[in-house]
Amino acid sequence: MAKENSENPRFICGLHATLHVISGKWKPLILFFLDKGPTRYGELKRSVRGVxxxxxxxxxxxxxxxxxxxxxxxxxxxxxxxxxxxxxGASLVQAMEPLCGWGEEHEEDIAAAMDRRKTSL
Structure with a gap:
């Protein structure tokens, strides 16, 4: 649990702090590819397709x-x-590894949910 400041807490909880660091569409993917070792900019750009x-x-x-x-x-x-x-950063990536596993395990369900969302909008 995050430490509370009685006047203005910085983070609601540990998840809030983590999301502050990895927020955005590209940061988790950047971290995923950097986990493989030092990477030059061009290689990273090719790996993180679409950025x-x-x-x-x-x-x-x-x-x-x-x-x-x-x-x-x-x-x-x-x-x-x-x-x-x-x-x-390596400790953060280690904490993200279970999320990668969950995504791989449920990839088809997630894709189906995304398709349903598109058709319902």
Whole structure:
């Protein structure tokens, strides 16, 4: 349970804190692919299909600011940069692993629910 501040609690609970860090359509996928090891920007962009450059850069900057992702600039020309998980980020990915398993186990049910939602709108 999150620590409460009597005037203005920052988070309602631990889930709220976690969602603050991984919120957005792309962050969980970025973390999933970074769990495989240090990854260059272009490889990450190809892995996270559908994300725009602007959004990927923004999400990476936020994850870096939150201490989840580390950006390593090798100071070379042409530019060589890669991204990796910090130990803090690796612990977050480890906590997300059961969600990945649940999604894989229920992928067909989820797809059917999404189809039903489309037809009901």
């Amino acid at each position: 725009s450059d602007k959004m990927l850069i923004q999400q990476l900057k936020e994850l870096e600011s939150d201490g989840i992702v580390q950006r390593t600039d090798y100071g070379e020309i042409p530019l060589r940069v890669d991204y990796s998980l910090t130990p803090f």
